Amino acid sequence: MKSLSKASKQLIQLHVNGETHDAVVRSADTLLIALREQLGLTGAKRACENGDCGACTVLVNGKSSHSCLSLAVEVVNQPITTIEGLLDSPVSKAFVDNWAIQCGYCTPGFIVNCHSLITTHPNADDQLVEEWLQSNICRCTGYEEIREAVHTLLASGQKENE
Amino acid sequence: MIAFDFNYIKPTTAKEASKLFLNAKQEGYKAMFYSGGTEIITLGRVNRLQTDMVIDLKGIQECNVLEISDNELIIGSAVSLNEITHSKLFPLLGKTVQRIADHTSRNKITIGGNLNSELIYKEGILPLLAADAKVKLAKGKEQRIIPLEAVFNKQWKLDEGEFLVQILLDKGYLDLPHKALKKTRISKVGYPVVSAAALVKDNQIRIAFSGVCQYPFRSIELESVLNDTKVPIMERVGTALRHLPEDIVDDIQGTKAYRTFVLRNVLKDMLEELELTK
Ligand SMILES: Cc1cc2nc3c(=O)[nH]c(=O)nc-3n(C[C@H](O)[C@H](O)[C@H](O)COP(=O)(O)OP(=O)(O)OC[C@H]3O[C@@H](n4cnc5c(N)ncnc54)[C@H](O)[C@@H]3O)c2cc1C
Ligand code: FES
Ligand code: FES
Numbered sequence: 001m002k003s004l005s006k007a008s009k010q011l012i013q014l015h016v017n018g019e020t021h022d023a024v025v026r027s028a029d030t031l032l033i034a035l036r037e038q039l040g041l042t043g044a045k046r047a048c049e050n051g052d053c054g055a056c057t058v059l060v061n062g063k064s065s066h067s068c069l070s071l072a073v074e075v076v077n078q079p080i081t082t083i084e085g086l087l088d089s090p091v092s093k094a095f096v097d098n099w100a101i102q103c104g105y106c107t108p109g110f111i112v113n114c115h116s117l118i119t120t121h122p123n124a125d126d127q128l129v130e131e132w133l134q135s136n137i138c139r140c141t142g143y144e145e146i147r148e149a150v151h152t153l154l155a156s157g158q159k160e161n162e
Numbered sequence: 163m164i165a166f167d168f169n170y171i172k173p174t175t176a177k178e179a180s181k182l183f184l185n186a187k188q189e190g191y192k193a194m195f196y197s198g199g200t201e202i203i204t205l206g207r208v209n210r211l212q213t214d215m216v217i218d219l220k221g222i223q224e225c226n227v228l229e230i231s232d233n234e235l236i237i238g239s240a241v242s243l244n245e246i247t248h249s250k251l252f253p254l255l256g257k258t259v260q261r262i263a264d265h266t267s268r269n270k271i272t273i274g275g276n277l278n279s280e281l282i283y284k285e286g287i288l289p290l291l292a293a294d295a296k297v298k299l300a301k302g303k304e305q306r307i308i309p310l311e312a313v314f315n316k317q318w319k320l321d322e323g324e325f326l327v328q329i330l331l332d333k334g335y336l337d338l339p340h341k342a343l344k345k346t347r348i349s350k351v352g353y354p355v356v357s358a359a360a361l362v363k364d365n366q367i368r369i370a371f372s373g374v375c376q377y378p379f380r381s382i383e384l385e386s387v388l389n390d391t392k393v394p395i396m397e398r399v400g401t402a403l404r405h406l407p408e409d410i411v412d413d414i415q416g417t418k419a420y421r422t423f424v425l426r427n428v429l430k431d432m433l434e435e436l437e438l439t440k
Contacts, residue, residue: 027168028163028165028168029163051263069200071170131265135266
């Protein structure tokens with residue numbers, strides 16, 4: 001049997017929040033691990049690591065993505081946005097204003113996903129909001145306030161457009 | 163964390179992808195085709211699979227096609243479930259895959275990955291079975307196009323190193339009257355207790371199921387019972403239940419009795435709605 005050289009680690013570049021970062025990763029490392037352990041970006045949270053809870057949500061190429069379900073090596077040439085790149089965003093403000101935070105563990109994932117929803121579909125109806133928000137779980141069950149935060153934003157955006 | 167190391171390779175042609183797989187095999191290593199990667203990552207994390215190499219199919223142009231060309235809809239195996247839904251090119255498929263996992267996961271899960279999943283569900287295959295889809299497969303330098311049902315019967319019969327490149331659908335099936343119904347146990351997101359996708363062609367209902375048996379299936383005998391409109395609907399449903407290819411699944415997601423109850427209602431709803439379109 002010839003030996004397959006399985007490089008245990010490699011240097012890659014990740015384009016996160018408008019900056020290019022070097023990261024030393026194993027091919028088996030998920031994007032979530034690389035963000036948290038290599039780049040020190042701990043906003044994306046580690047929870048189920050199974051695609052079920054949405055706590056690790058980031059944007060890859062502008063689309064919501066569970067960072068626990070991507071390999072870091074898979075997204076080297078793609079723009080990534082994490083919660084750290086959405087500081088002072090309208091969605092963050094709406095979450096604060098609507099008391100849509102309890103323990104806060106799910107909050108970064110919700111904010112990133114809601115940001116993507118609102119920018120992609122500024123006229124989203126209730127059905128679409130429900131479909132998108134089903135991707136995130138809040139253990140503190142603050143769903144009503146989160147829904148209100150999204151609806152407030154949608155309503156203000158729609159008013160601006162009128 | 164995934165505890166084992168593997169090589170990640172992203173070829174740009176189908177030929178290269180298959181060759182990488184076969185070469186690894188020849189040298190005694192295990193390679194896996196990698197599409198959305200969500201199943202490989204989640205099963206790898208809990209040590210339910212091991213591999214020495216993953217071959218990412220997303221770099222292959224043919225695997226990313228989603229278009230109508232001549233009289234066929236061509237869907238690349240690496241196209242995401244959300245892309246299929248948003249394209250609206252085959253509404254029955256769009257609606258069926260829209261109920262797989264959650265919206266964020268559907269940005270990553272691909273149709274090729276769903277169809278080749280280790281799980282029993284593979285819900286994306288239901289509309290393809292109902293619409294007599296063909297598949298383009300690649301192995302080494304060779305590519306072949308064959309009817310889906312010739313390579314998928316309970317499970318895939320792919321050669322070693324062979325993989326799904328594209329799905330091909332006759333345009334005539336895309337806009338037929340149709341219905342997709344998925345019943346889950348509790349929340350809307352979840353594995354199916356029963357999932358069914360049906361369309362009506364030439365006045366006949368064609369229907370495929372997931373969650374009922376240990377594999378997705380379409381049964382011609384069952385369809386002929388359902389299409390016998392001289393018999394009252396509930397009688398047809400009762401007879402249809404005797405034409406399942408095997409025993410109904412009995413597991414933690416749903417007991418056999420519960421799945422039977424749900425299946426009965428799904429069939430009734432399907433027949434009532436689709437017969438109005440005839
Ligand atoms: C949160 C979540 C919820 C889910 N819910 C559902 C559900 O409700 N219904 C349902 O049906 N499924 C569901 N699934 C399962 C999902 O559809 C499968 O895990 C699917 O395999 C993921 O697709 P992928 O593209 O990420 O696959 P990958 O991880 O890339 O591959 C999966 C398998 O398919 C093989 N493969 C991939 N592409 C090809 C190809 N082109 N040719 C040959 N083999 C190939 C791989 O080698 C691997 O064995 C869910 C998954 C998640 C993460
Ligand atoms: S940690 Fe990624 S979805 Fe839960
Ligand atoms: S605020 Fe605690 S998990 Fe959502």
